[in-house]
Amino acid sequence: MTAVELLQFARGPALWASVAVLLAGSLWRILGIVRLGSRPDLSTPRSTRLFAGAMRGIFARMVPRVEFRLQKKLSFWNGYVYHLGLAVIVFGYLPHIQFVERLTGLAWPPLPDPVVYVCVGLTFVSLFIALMERLTDPVRRLLSGFDDYFSWAVVVLPLATGMIAIQQSDQLPLAIHLMSVELLFVWLPFGKLAHAFLVFASRGVTGAALARKGAPL
Amino acid sequence: MTQRARAVLESAKAPDARRAAREFVAQAGRDAAFQLEACVHCGQCADACHFHLVTGDPRLTPIYKLRPMLKAYEREAAPFASVKKALGFAPPEVTTEELHEWSELLYDSCNLCGRCTLACPMGIDIAGLVRLAREGMAAGGFAPSDLYKAAQRALDTGSPIGLRWPALKRQIELQEQETGLKVPIDAEGAEYLVVLTSIEIMGFPEAIGALARIFRQAGATWTIPSAGFEATNVGVQMGSREVAAELLSRIVDAAERLKVKTLISPECGHAYSALRWEGPNLIGRRYGFEVVQIAELLDRFVREGRLRLRGKDRRRLTFHDPCQLVRRGGITEAPRRLMDGVSANQVEMPASGAASFCCGGGGGVSAIHRAEGLRFAAFEIKKQQIEATGAEAVVTACGNCRNVLEEAIEHYGMTMPVLGLTELVAQYLDNDGR
Numbered sequence: 001m002t003a004v005e006l007l008q009f010a011r012g013p014a015l016w017a018s019v020a021v022l023l024a025g026s027l028w029r030i031l032g033i034v035r036l037g038s039r040p041d042l043s044t045p046r047s048t049r050l051f052a053g054a055m056r057g058i059f060a061r062m063v064p065r066v067e068f069r070l071q072k073k074l075s076f077w078n079g080y081v082y083h084l085g086l087a088v089i090v091f092g093y094l095p096h097i098q099f100v101e102r103l104t105g106l107a108w109p110p111l112p113d114p115v116v117y118v119c120v121g122l123t124f125v126s127l128f129i130a131l132m133e134r135l136t137d138p139v140r141r142l143l144s145g146f147d148d149y150f151s152w153a154v155v156v157l158p159l160a161t162g163m164i165a166i167q168q169s170d171q172l173p174l175a176i177h178l179m180s181v182e183l184l185f186v187w188l189p190f191g192k193l194a195h196a197f198l199v200f201a202s203r204g205v206t207g208a209a210l211a212r213k214g215a216p217l
Numbered sequence: 218m219t220q221r222a223r224a225v226l227e228s229a230k231a232p233d234a235r236r237a238a239r240e241f242v243a244q245a246g247r248d249a250a251f252q253l254e255a256c257v258h259c260g261q262c263a264d265a266c267h268f269h270l271v272t273g274d275p276r277l278t279p280i281y282k283l284r285p286m287l288k289a290y291e292r293e294a295a296p297f298a299s300v301k302k303a304l305g306f307a308p309p310e311v312t313t314e315e316l317h318e319w320s321e322l323l324y325d326s327c328n329l330c331g332r333c334t335l336a337c338p339m340g341i342d343i344a345g346l347v348r349l350a351r352e353g354m355a356a357g358g359f360a361p362s363d364l365y366k367a368a369q370r371a372l373d374t375g376s377p378i379g380l381r382w383p384a385l386k387r388q389i390e391l392q393e394q395e396t397g398l399k400v401p402i403d404a405e406g407a408e409y410l411v412v413l414t415s416i417e418i419m420g421f422p423e424a425i426g427a428l429a430r431i432f433r434q435a436g437a438t439w440t441i442p443s444a445g446f447e448a449t450n451v452g453v454q455m456g457s458r459e460v461a462a463e464l465l466s467r468i469v470d471a472a473e474r475l476k477v478k479t480l481i482s483p484e485c486g487h488a489y490s491a492l493r494w495e496g497p498n499l500i501g502r503r504y505g506f507e508v509v510q511i512a513e514l515l516d517r518f519v520r521e522g523r524l525r526l527r528g529k530d531r532r533r534l535t536f537h538d539p540c541q542l543v544r545r546g547g548i549t550e551a552p553r554r555l556m557d558g559v560s561a562n563q564v565e566m567p568a569s570g571a572a573s574f575c576c577g578g579g580g581g582v583s584a585i586h587r588a589e590g591l592r593f594a595a596f597e598i599k600k601q602q603i604e605a606t607g608a609e610a611v612v613t614a615c616g617n618c619r620n621v622l623e624e625a626i627e628h629y630g631m632t633m634p635v636l637g638l639t640e641l642v643a644q645y646l647d648n649d650g651r
Contacts, residue, residue: 032296033254038247042497044507046547061340067572068265068336079259079338138275139260148258190297195257195339202255203340205248210342213494214547216335216571 003172010178018182025189026197033201046214053217057207058200060217075133075140078126085123089159092116120163127156147191154187222372222452222463228358229365234313237357241289241311244349252341253287254295256280262343265336267574267595268326279333279343282322285311286350316359323350324361324455325588329487329580330540335572344545351456361585364455371464376447377584378415385418385446392426400429403475404440409514410477410506411441412448412468412492414485416616424484424616427643431515434646435523439481445471448483450491454581462499465491472506482510484637486541486579486615493546510542512614515642516551519558527647529561534636535608536563537599537622538573539615552614555638559645560612566602574598576613578621596625603633614638 001009047053063069064076090096092111101107110116131152134140161177188194210217228236245253263269263278275281288308292298301307331344354360367377374381389400401407409432417424425441432439445467452461472480482489491499493508509517518524536556542548549570556563566573577595582588599622603611610633611626613619622635 029254029296033250034247036245036247036250036294039498042501042503043494044497044503057340061338064261064338065335065572067568068261073264075259076261134258137260138273139263139269139278139281140258142275143258143260143278143281192257195255198251198255199339201251205251206334206340206342206345209248209345210547213545214549215545216543216547216549 007171007175010175014182018185022185022188029189029194045212047211050208050211053211054204054208056217057203061203078129082123082126085119088119089116124159151191151193154184158184219463221459225457225459226365226369228356232313232358234311234316237316237353237359238289238311240356241286241353242293244352245290245294249346249349253290255339255341262333262337265332267598271594271597277326282327283346283350285315285319320359323347323354325585325591327580328575328582330575331545355455355457360455363585364581367451367584368455368460371451376415377449377451380415382443388418388422389425392422396426396429398429398433401440403443405475407438407440407477409437409439409479409481410472410475411439411481412446413483414449414488414616416620420620421637424637424639427640430643430646435518442471448485448488453487453491453495458499465496465499477506479507479509481514482508484511484614484616484639486539489546490541510548511639512551513548516554525647526558526645528645529559531561532609533562533564533607534560534610534612535566535606537611537613537618538570539613539618540575540579542614544571555642559641564606564608566606576618576621578617583617583621593625593628600629610634610636612636612638612641
């Protein structure tokens with residue numbers, strides 16, 4: 001298979017197959033949890049504004065309470081760096097926007113390339129700090145398993161292959177970059193990367209439950 | 218119901234990991250599953266837990282305490298469980314040895330205080346999940362023996378310490394002599410039914426006299442039931458809904474028998490959780506009466522002008538927030554307003570209110586003898602916070618907190634009284650014309 005053929009494969013069948021797995025797997029995971037059902041809460045609520053509570057849970061937890069913010073741990077702030085960095089790279093880089101436009105017709109103004117390149121560097125460093133902390137901190141090392149390390153690799157790969165693809169005009173690096181993204185799509189619904197959508201349910205459920213009691217969030 | 222509750226206690230004689238696993242899975246409903254699946258293993262909950270902070274033991278990380286429940290859920294009920302099983306990727310079954318080890322993690326080193334819940338960036342209600350995991354542990358026979366024994370006594374006598382009606386009656390009579398006020402017993406049609414905890418009855422009986430004075434000034438009718446007077450619910454603490462439902466139903470029966478409008482939850486955090494939030498779900502129906510915590514009632518009386526206060530305590534006082542009332546129960550403002558009404562020199566501990574640290578004895582920990590050392594160690598943080606205030610006395614609104622604080626203060630050689638909020642309010646009632 002030539003580089004051109006590999007790129008065609010990555011842009012065609014591999015892309016659609018990975019997107020199908022991403023959507024079907026995510027749906028399966030969500031429905032698999034929803035089907036477990038829940039019993040109605042018979043206690044008298046202090047507040048019935050449960051939807052507002054769920055929304056508050058989702059958005060308020062983006063920033064920790066001041067009591068926990070004071071811990072000032074590197075990992076704590078590092079989490080923001082790689083999440084925001086990835087968002088800037090995925091949604092702010094012109095070739096990515098053009099890629100989405102080709103598939104969906106949707107487009108938006110890009111960020112200047114130098115800004116994105118700085119974000120790539122910061123995110124790369126930030127993800128390695130995250131890995132180092134996971135390997136060295138006794139708590140995170142105890143909590144971590146295959147899913148944690150594989151998910152880390154699956155996130156870093158598109159970043160690394162993307163950095164190579166930027167520097168070369170060959171089609172092979174671009175094909176490899178695309179396929180690394182497709183690997184991420186395929187893995188996302190099955191491992192901890194699914195927190196990308198599970199976070200809304202988890203925070204929402206707790207936000208609603210605490211709102212029901214009138215308890216602090 | 219009684220037979221089912223007693224059957225749970227029998228499980229302690231022959232611990233069974235598979236029975237525990239089945240219950241773990243049964244407890245993992247939709248909401249719990251969303252939370253179990255959302256963890257990103259960031260470990261931030263560790264820094265919120267006083268047990269981890271004082272020991273540095275990574276095993277005491279709150280989310281790690283849920284590992285057996287998570288394993289059982291992932292093996293049997295998670296969305297990809299059947300596929301993983303077929304491919305040989307499913308987690309192994311939980312073992313007896315594992316659950317004996319986790320008994321320490323899920324009971325001795327967890328107060329169900331919910332500070333971890335407040336800290337989790339994924340919004341996982343870790344304390345709520347530990348409460349569910351305890352159902353599996355108790356059903357499997359892996360709860361601490363002290364809690365099984367307390368549950369046995371509660372089922373047999375009505376009280377986890379074996380306290381029966383004659384003992385309460387004697388304490389009531391002493392308080393009647395002390396205050397010169399009659400305490401109504403089994404008065405049908407009273408507005409308020411007051412239930413008490415064994416800790417209050419034996420350790421702080423003056424709370425009964427305080428209530429008599431408060432209800433007299435408020436002009437409200439009230440009563441204490443001779444059957445179903447014990448508010449402590451060891452079933453909720455150990456994690457047995459069968460035991461919890463049986464104990465709770467005795468209070469519900471009393472409230473319905475006496476046709477009261479309002480049930481007053483006493484100064485006890487877990488009693489409030491059991492009566493107010495878990496109760497209707499435990500017995501499978503809504504109550505025909507309202508449940509109000511005593512601090513809420515006092516606050517209501519003061520704001521309605523039914524209780525008039527005169528004078529204030531001049532000592533430097535600090536308020537300890539009972540986790541189940543404030544953080545988990547939603548009673549955030551009433552205790553502070555009451556404190557403002559009776560204290561002229563109140564000083565807050567660091568991070569007081571929603572994110573305050575537990576006394577270390579909640580969630581049944583104070584009843585587990587083997588956990589005593591760890592409990593005193595965990596108190597170190599609270600000790601530093603109390604000392605930072607320079608307070609002359611601590612006030613709280615939970616009898617268990619009060620007992621645990623008194624024990625720990627004595628253990629650390631501190632000299633400081635611990636006061637009950639209800640008694641403090643009663644002390645500053647304006648009795649002119651009464």
